[in-house]
Amino acid sequence: xxxxxxxxxxxxxxxxxxxxxxxxxxxxxxxxxxxxxxxxxxxxxxxxxxxxxxxxxxxxxxxxxxxxxxxxxxxxxxxxxxxxxxxxxxxxxxxxxxxxxxxxxxxxxxxxxxxxxxxxxxxxxxxxxxxxxxxxxxxxxxxxxxxxxxxxxxxxxxxxxxxxxxxxxxxxxxxxxxxxxxxxxxxxxxxxxxxxxxxxxxxxxxxxxxxxx
Amino acid sequence: xxxxxxxxxxxxxxxxxxxxxxxxxxxxxxxxxxxxxxxxxxxxxxxxxxxxxxxxxxxxxxxxxxxxxxxxxxxxxxxxxxxxxxxxxxxxxxxxxxxxxxxxxxxxxxxxxxxxxxxxxxxxxxxxxxxxxxxxxxxxxxxxxxxxxxxxxxxxxxxxxxxxxxxxxxxxxxxxxxxxxxxxxxxxxxxxxxxxxxxxxxxxxxxxxxxxxxxxxxxxxxxxxxxxxxxxxx
Numbered sequence: 001x002x003x004x005x006x007x008x009x010x011x012x013x014x015x016x017x018x019x020x021x022x023x024x025x026x027x028x029x030x031x032x033x034x035x036x037x038x039x040x041x042x043x044x045x046x047x048x049x050x051x052x053x054x055x056x057x058x059x060x061x062x063x064x065x066x067x068x069x070x071x072x073x074x075x076x077x078x079x080x081x082x083x084x085x086x087x088x089x090x091x092x093x094x095x096x097x098x099x100x101x102x103x104x105x106x107x108x109x110x111x112x113x114x115x116x117x118x119x120x121x122x123x124x125x126x127x128x129x130x131x132x133x134x135x136x137x138x139x140x141x142x143x144x145x146x147x148x149x150x151x152x153x154x155x156x157x158x159x160x161x162x163x164x165x166x167x168x169x170x171x172x173x174x175x176x177x178x179x180x181x182x183x184x185x186x187x188x189x190x191x192x193x194x195x196x197x198x199x200x201x202x203x204x205x206x207x208x209x210x211x212x213x
Numbered sequence: 214x215x216x217x218x219x220x221x222x223x224x225x226x227x228x229x230x231x232x233x234x235x236x237x238x239x240x241x242x243x244x245x246x247x248x249x250x251x252x253x254x255x256x257x258x259x260x261x262x263x264x265x266x267x268x269x270x271x272x273x274x275x276x277x278x279x280x281x282x283x284x285x286x287x288x289x290x291x292x293x294x295x296x297x298x299x300x301x302x303x304x305x306x307x308x309x310x311x312x313x314x315x316x317x318x319x320x321x322x323x324x325x326x327x328x329x330x331x332x333x334x335x336x337x338x339x340x341x342x343x344x345x346x347x348x349x350x351x352x353x354x355x356x357x358x359x360x361x362x363x364x365x366x367x368x369x370x371x372x373x374x375x376x377x378x379x380x381x382x383x384x385x386x387x388x389x390x391x392x393x394x395x396x397x398x399x400x401x402x403x404x405x406x407x408x409x410x411x412x413x414x415x416x417x418x419x420x421x422x423x424x425x426x427x428x429x430x431x432x433x434x435x436x437x438x439x440x441x442x443x444x445x446x447x
Contacts, residue, residue: 013275053384054384055384062441063442067439072352076241077440089386089391090240090388090391091318098314114265114422129292131314132291132314135315135341136314136316168275168339169338170339
C-alpha cells in the first residue's frame with residue numbers, strides 16, 4: 001500500500017494521543033494549530049497551561065462581548081483567566097521556560113530528524129516571520145512533543161535522517177506524534193511506540209526516511 | 214521632582230535624536246505604547262532602531278513609523294502581521310535582526326541590570342548561534358548573548374502614581390518591564406495617574422526608579438485576533 005493512501009489518525013485523534021503524554025500537576029506550553037486542541041483532551045488531569053507572553057493558567061476563549069484587549073495568548077487571540085491564573089513579564093516567562101520549569105511543550109513541525117533536530121520556523125526564500133518563542137521553548141522545557149502529519153503534501157517524509165530546513169533546535173525532540181503513529185527519539189534512531197488505527201509498523205517504515213530501529 | 218507631562222509630545226521633548234536605539238514594550242498589539250509611537254511619528258525622528266518583540270500592523274503600533282520610513286532596523290522575534298514591513302525588508306530598505314523571544318526579553322532585562330552579556334542554550338546549533346561565542350557547562354553548550362542598552366525606553370502601563378511606580382494589567386505587562394529597565398531614559402504612558410499612597414507598595418510591578426517621565430492618555434487598545442466561544446443555550 002502506498003503511504004499516501006494511509007490516513008491513520010485525524011487532527012483530534014493526534015491531539016488526544018498527545019494529551020495522554022501529560023500527567024497530573026504538569027505545567028505545559030501548547031503551540032498553535034493541532035497542539036492547541038490538546039487542551040480539549042486532558043480530562044480530569046490537573047494541567048496548567050502557560051502562554052509565553054506572560055501567563056500561567058490560560059482559560060478558554062471569552063464569550064462574545066467579554067473580550068479584553070489586555071488578555072491574549074501567544075497566538076494573539078483573546079482568551080480568559082482562571083482562578084489559578086498568574087501574570088508576569090516576558091523575561092520572567094522565558095526564565096521559567098529556559099530554567100526547565102515547564103514540564104512539556106507540544107508543538108508543530110515542518111521537519112524532525114532521527115537525532116531529534118527540529119525545523120519549524122523558516123523556509124529559505126519564502127516569507128520569514130520569525131521564530132517567536134519556539135527556540136527558547138525547545139531548548140528549555142523538560143520534554144518536547146511534536147505533533148504533525150507524517151508526510152508533506154507531496155507525500156514526502158517529514159521524519160528525516162537530517163533536517164534540510166534551518167533548525168529551531170538541535171537534538172531537542174523527545175516524541176513525535178503523527179497521523180501514522182508515535183515515534184520516540186532514541187540514541188541510535190527512532191523507535192515505533194504505537195501505530196495509528198489501521199497502520200502497521202511496515203507502513204510507518206515505508207513512509208519514513210529516518211532510521212527506525 | 215515632577216515626572217508627569219501633559220501629553221506624549223511633551224513627554225518625549227528633548228530625548229529624541231536621529232539614529233537612536235529605542236526599546237519598546239508590548240506583545241503583538243497588546244500593551245504597546247501607542248501614544249508615544251504616534252508622537253515619535255509626529256516628531257519625524259529618523260533612522261531609528263527598535264528593540265521590540267513585534268513590528269505592529271500596517272496602521273498601528275510600530276507599523277505607523279514604517280509607513281513614514283523612520284525605522285532603519287528592527288530587533289524582533291516575530292514580524293508576521295505587517296505587509297509594509299515585509300515590503301521594506303525584502304527590498305533592502307529595512308534591516309532585521311531576529312532574536313528568539315526569550316533571548317530578546319533577557320537581553321533587555323540584562324541591559325537594565327548592568328549585565329553586558331549572558332550565556333543561554335536557546336539557539337545553540339541554529340543560525341542564531343553563528344558568530345557567537347560558545348561555552349560548555351556540564352556537557353551542554355551555551356551561546357553568549359549581549360545585553361541591550363537602549364537610548365530610550367517607551368512603555369505602556371495601566372496605572373502609575375506620580376513617582377512613576379507602575380502597575381500593568383493582565384498580559385499587557387509582557388515586554389514592558391524589561392524594556393523599561395534597559396533604557397537611559399524611560400517614558401511610560403498610562404491609562405490613569407493616581408496620587409502617591411494610592412497604590413499598594415506590595416503590588417508595584419515596576420518601581421518608579423526605572424520611570425523618568427509619565428503621560429496619561431486615552432488608548433485605543435486594538436484587538437489583533439478576536440476569538441470567542443458561544444454561550445450554551447438552555
